[in-house]
Amino acid sequence: MRRKSPFFSVALVLACFVTAGFAGYPAPVDDYVNDYASMLNEADRNTIREMLSGFEKKTGVEMAVVAISSVKDYQADADIEKFSTGLFNAWGIGHKEKNNGVLMLVAVNDRKLRIELGAGYDDVYNAVMAKVIExxxxxxxKRGDMSRGVYEGTRGVISSITREVSFFEFYWLHIIVSVLIVVCVLAGLNMIKNGKKGWGFVFFAAAGLLLIFLLKLLASGKSRRGFGGGGSFGGGASGRW
Structure with a gap:
């Protein structure tokens, strides 16, 4: 029996180690673009890679674009949000000190996509990424041009992150609802003061409903925070077509 080279044994151990490290997720083959679904044309793939390389050199932000056929090919019970967060953390996208990585994940056959953000981004960027997706x-x-969509989406993410985002630009609805709550409370107090208790309670009820709506708005845009380098805790936005 022919004796195997010790280098073969070392390579086998390393291969097993790498595979175990990405169990349930694809292993990265490129720093920027990993198209496991053969979705991108060659020109867009090369352009996106150059864009992301330049983006990292300019801002220090690591961004990866990943296309897969289906989440179910890797995890039978995962949705795109759970899978995206897990993939982000398995790969360790972003720098440890800033947690500023970005992952764009497209599941072609599922007709779903996700832009996952590192834990270092403020909550306002969830709304920013939702806008980029839509x-x-x-x-x-929807027109069937997947490659162009990823290209334009990459440009949109880069543009959104490199410019300063105004708090009021994405939280105008929260501000309006808050003002309406105050108006309803003041109107209710005034009605009760003038002996119109029925109308007063109507305004208080309206204020209560608006408060519930405001709390739901705040909850929908809130991402979790925690310790970890190059990790995500669920911030970002999802879409489907």
Whole structure:
């Protein structure tokens, strides 16, 4: 029997170690673009890779674009949100000190996508990424031009992160609802003061409903925070077409 080279044994151990490290997820083959679904044309793939490389050199932000056929190919019971967060953390996207990584994940056959953000981003960026998905990606996906959608989405993410985001730009609805709550409470107090208790309670009820709506708005845009380097705790946005 022919004796195997010790280098073969070492390579086998390393291969097993790497595979175990990404159990349930694909292993990365590129720093920026991993197209396991053969979705991107060659020109867009190369352009996106150059864009992301330049983006990292300019800002220090690591961003990866990943396309798969289906989440179910890797995890039978996972949705795209859970899978995206797990993939982000398994790969360790982003720098440990800042947790500023970004992952764009497209599940072609599931007709779903996700932009996952590192734990270092403020909650306001969840709304920013939702806007990128609806404005820059979904229209192209609906026309069947997946490659163009990812290209435009990548441009949108880069543009959104490199410019300063105004708090009021994405929380205008929260502000309006808060003002309406105050108005309803003041109106209710005034009605009760003038002996119109029925109308007063109506305004208080309206204020209560608006408060519930405001709390739901705040909860929908809130991402969790925690310790960890190059990790995500669920911040970002999802879409489907």
């Amino acid at each position: 404005r820059d990606i979904i229209p192209h996906f």
